[in-house]
Structure formats: structure tokens, C-alpha cells
Amino acid sequence: MIGSGAWACAAMHVVAQNCLAYDAADEFVDEVRMWVYEEEFQGSKLTQLINARHENPKYLPGINLGANTVADPDLESTVRGADILIFCAPHQFIRSMCKQLIGKVKPDAFAISLIKGMRVRADGPQLISALITQYLALDCSVLMGANIAADIGREQLSEAVIGYSNLENAQVLKKLFETRYFNISLTPDVAGAEMCGTLKNIVALAAGMVDGLGLGPNSKATIMRQGLGEMRRFSKALYASVRDETFFESCGVADLIATCYGGRNRLVALEYTTRRMAGATVSFEQLEGELLQGQKLQGVLTSNEVQEILQQRGWEGEYPLFSTVNRIVNGYFPPSDIVNFREVPSRAIASDGGDVSDEVVGAGRPRPIPTAEASG
Numbered sequence: 298m299i300g301s302g303a304w305a306c307a308a309m310h311v312v313a314q315n316c317l318a319y320d321a322a323d324e325f326v327d328e329v330r331m332w333v334y335e336e337e338f339q340g341s342k343l344t345q346l347i348n349a350r351h352e353n354p355k356y357l358p359g360i361n362l363g364a365n366t367v368a369d370p371d372l373e374s375t376v377r378g379a380d381i382l383i384f385c386a387p388h389q390f391i392r393s394m395c396k397q398l399i400g401k402v403k404p405d406a407f408a409i410s411l412i413k414g415m416r417v418r419a420d421g422p423q424l425i426s427a428l429i430t431q432y433l434a435l436d437c438s439v440l441m442g443a444n445i446a447a448d449i450g451r452e453q454l455s456e457a458v459i460g461y462s463n464l465e466n467a468q469v470l471k472k473l474f475e476t477r478y479f480n481i482s483l484t485p486d487v488a489g490a491e492m493c494g495t496l497k498n499i500v501a502l503a504a505g506m507v508d509g510l511g512l513g514p515n516s517k518a519t520i521m522r523q524g525l526g527e528m529r530r531f532s533k534a535l536y537a538s539v540r541d542e543t544f545f546e547s548c549g550v551a552d553l554i555a556t557c558y559g560g561r562n563r564l565v566a567l568e569y570t571t572r573r574m575a576g577a578t579v580s581f582e583q584l585e586g587e588l589l590q591g592q593k594l595q596g597v598l599t600s601n602e603v604q605e606i607l608q609q610r611g612w613e614g615e616y617p618l619f620s621t622v623n624r625i626v627n628g629y630f631p632p633s634d635i636v637n638f639r640e641v642p643s644r645a646i647a648s649d650g651g652d653v654s655d656e657v658v659g660a661g662r663p664r665p666i667p668t669a670e671a672s673g
Contacts, residue, residue, distance in 0.1 A: 299375065299394065300385035300411075301333040301347070301368070302592050306357035307446035308385060308411060311479055313363030315472070324472065327365045330379070335370035336591075344368040356592060360450035373401050380406050381473065382435070387593040388414025388425050395432035407466045408437040409459070413494040414595055417602045422535060424491050436463045438470055439487055441494035441548035443555035449479060456480040458546045460490030482546065489543035492532035496619075497553045498596035499603060500524030502566040503622050504557035506635040509570025516636065521557055523618045523638070525550060531603070531616060561589055562596035570632040581626055597626050617642050 298309055309331055316325040333344045338355045347353055347368035351361055369375045376382060376398060384391060391412065408429055416423045426437040442457030449455050457474070459481060461467030467483050475481040484490060503520045510516075525544065532539045543549055557563055565584045572579045585594040604623040607613045613620045621638040624630045629646050 298329065298331040298383045298385060299372070300383075301331055301343075301353060301356065302385070302387075303353075303357045303446035304411060304444065305331070305383075305385035306353045306360060306362060307444070307449040308383065308440075308474075309362045309366055310360055310450050311474055311476055312383070313366045314476060315474070317363065317365055324469065328367055329363070329365055330367050330369050330375045331362075332372050332375040333368045333370055342370075344370050355590065357446060357450055360447070372397060376402055378403065381470070382406060382408040382433075383411065384408060384425070384429060384437075385411040388412045388416070388595065389593075389598060391425055392416060392428060392432070395429055399432060402433055402435065404434070406435055407463070408433070408435045409470050410437055410439045410491070411441075413441070413491075413498060414599055415495050415602055417605050422602070422606055424488060424495075426487055426491055436466055437487075438462070438467055439491045439494070440470070440474065440481075441490045441552065443547050443551040445555055445559050448559075452476075452478045454478055454480075456482070456547045456551070458482045458484050458490055458543075458548045460484050460487040460543075460548070462487055484540070484543055484546060484548075486538070486540045486543045488536040489532060489539035490546070490548040492536065492539065493528060493544065493546075493548040493552060495599055496528040496531065496603070497524075497556050498560075498562045499600045499619055499622050500528065500553060501556040501560050501562035502596045502600065502626060503618060503635055503638075505563035505566025505568075506570045506622075506625065506632045508563065509567040509574065510633060510635070512636070517557070520618065520635070520638075521553060525553055527616045527618055528553070531619070534612070535606075561592065562594060564588060565594055566596070566626075566632075573632055600626055613642050 298305055313329050316327055316329055336343050338346060343355060351364055410426045410429060412425045414425060416428055426439050429435060429437045438459050438461040440457050440459050444455060444457055459467050459470055461483060471481045504517055507517045507520055529544050565588055568584055569579060569581060581597050600623045603619055607616055618638045620642040621635060624641060625632050625634060630641060634641050
């Protein structure tokens with residue numbers, strides 16, 4: 298396991314159980330190694346706490362990771378000899394991690410990504426699964442679904458879908474993840490499943506704004522329906538192979554519902570809206586630090602990445618909800634304008650075109666849309 302946030306720990310709770318369970322074919326060894334970004338927590342190193350308590354007290358307290366889980370702060374040591382790599386870290390760090398691992402993984406290993414996000418390059422977007430394959434020459438499936446980490450850790454009924462290119466590998470991964478409380482289905486649509494998991498975080502920001510405005514279920518349903526439609530159209534515009542039926546899997550509408558009612562992006566957007574409507578000066582960066590206990594807010598970053606693609610291709614007017622969310626999170630318009638998403642993309646944006654410091658952004662002024670990464 299590469300990652301140790303809440304979702305990575307919930308996944309470890311599942312995987313560690315299955316590795317210890319009786320297995321007539323003896324496919325899985327008992328020990329599962331987990332790479333942990335080393336940090337201090339309550340006066341001790343986080344890896345030491347995890348290995349002593351068999352839980353992550355910072356990111357998923359109270360959820361047992363299994364006595365067979367071994368936390369390791371050394372990335373290369375964690376993956377050494379592994380047959381399966383599970384990637385579950387913030388997507389903005391995956392490229393540098395993969396570069397570090399070139400030549401360090403078994404050539405016949407395969408991978409699965411639980412990461413929701415994409416990389417924007419000068420020559421076009423790249424899904425995280427494709428990035429992993431590019432750098433490590435591994436088959437990489439994805440696992441996406443309505444997966445609120447704490448609920449899975451408490452073993453409440455949940456489900457996910459594995460998007461795959463290699464069916465044989467996907468069947469092994471299904472055995473690794475499926476339990477009595479965590480149902481797994483398979484779909485031969487890596488891009489569709491991964492795009493669903495990526496884009497729903499933008500819609501969740503909009504849902505949080507609706508909740509922060511105190512609006513009712515009609516308004517929220519309008520936002521979610523519009524968001525699902527834009528998710529589908531944007532995914533198919535970028536990847537012709539995306540299947541319509543993928544949006545009716547757990548990775549599609551189910552994940553959208555769960556995230557718009559219980560995810561961290563909705564939570565932070567709700568608080569942002571509440572404070573802004575009360576006249577307070579606040580930023581998403583500030584609220585990420587206050588509310589998420591060190592975890593990363595992926596929705597704003599993904600919104601900026603998607604908006605860059607929309608701007609490059611002249612598609613902003615075709616995706617009014619995505620475009621409106623981006624203008625709000627970057628301070629161009631107030632969160633109350635989320636209900637005006639059909640008209641906001643056509644409004645002029647006042648900007649001097651200069652660089653904006655973090656202090657100015659924190660005061661609610663616009664943040665420039667980031668430029669694309671150099672390809673490579």
C-alpha cells in the first residue's frame with residue numbers, strides 16, 4: 298500500500314483481513330506493507346504508532362488495520378518484492394513517487410490505483426493509472442466507488458467497481474478487496490471509472506455550496522443531475538472508449554451521491570459558503586488545514602486542472618457547472634452564484650492578469666488558473 302490517509306487505511310482494513318483469511322490457493326501472504334509519510338503525532342513518529350497500535354490515530358482513529366499491517370516510512374523498502382502495488386496517495390505526488398520507483402519494482406508485478414485525480418500536461422491530460430503504467434511499465438487497474446473511508450472501516454455495507462484492462466489481474470484484485478461488507482464488481486473501462494472518481498469531487502464542492510446556502514433537496518438534486526451530465530460528457534469527450542453504463546456503477550452515480558452528502562469536499566465547501574455569506578474572509582487552503590487534519594482537499598485542485606482543459610479547448614460554455622465552481626473557488630464570484638451556474642460562465646471576469654500572492658488569495662481575490670506541466 299502506497300499511502301496512509303483515511304481512504305488508504307480503510308482499504309488496508311479490508312486488504313489485511315483478506316490476506317489473513319483462509320485461502321485454499323494460498324494466493325496472498327499474510328504481511329501487508331504500507332508506506333507512511335513520516336510525521337510526528339502526539340509526540341511520536343506516526344509509523345511507530347501505527348505499528349504499535351495497529352491503527353492510524355491521526356487519519357482514521359479507532360479502525361484496526363490488522364496486526365499483519367507493517368508501516369514503513371521508506372517507499373523503496375515498502376514496494377521491494379511486492380507482487381501487487383496499491384496506490385492511494387494525493388494525486389499531485391504520484392509522478393515523483395513513480396520516478397523514484399523506476400527499476401525498483403518486480404517486472405511481473407501489477408498495480409491498482411485508488412486515486413481520484415488527473416495530471417494536466419502541455420500535450421493533454423493524463424489519468425493517474427496511465428501515469429503509473431508509463432513510468433513503471435505495470436498493468437494498472439483502478440478501484441472507484443461510493444467509499445467514505447470511515448464507513449468502510451466500520452464495516453458498513455459498501456461497494457466499489459474495479460476498472461481493468463487485464464481481466465486475470467482484475468480477478469485477483471477482486472479477491473483481495475471483496476468482503477461480506479464490501480462488494481466488488483468489474484468493468485472493462487479504466488478511463489470511465491477513473492474519470493468518475495476524479496470529476497465527482499468538483500460536483501461535491503457545488504453540493505456543499507448549496508448546503509451552505511441552506512437550500513433544500515430540489516436545489517441539490519438539480520446540481521447533482523447537472524454534475525453527472527457534465528461528468529459523462531467530459532469523460533466521453535476526452536476518452537472515446539468510455540462506456541455509458543459505467544456512470545450507473547458504484548463509481549458513477551453512487552459515488553456522486555455519497556460524496557455530495559458525506560465527503561470532505563462537500564464539508565469544506567459548506568463551511569466556506571457559510572463563512573463567506575456571513576461576511577468572513579476565508580480561503581479553501583485555510584479550511585483544508587482547519588477541517589481535514591492534514592488530509593488534502595482534492596476538489597479544488599481537480600477543478601483547476603479540469604478548467605485548464607476547458608480553457609485550452611474552448612469548452613467552458615459547454616460545462617457551466619464545472620466552470621462556475623472554478624470561478625467561485627478561485628474567488629471570482631461569491632458562492633451564492635452556484636445557483637446561477639447557467640449564466641456565470643458568460644460573465645466577464647475582472648483581473649489585472651498579474652501574479653496573485655497566497656495572502657491575496659486568502660483574502661478572497663482571484664487565483665490564476667495554473668499552467669500545464671511540461672510533459673515527460
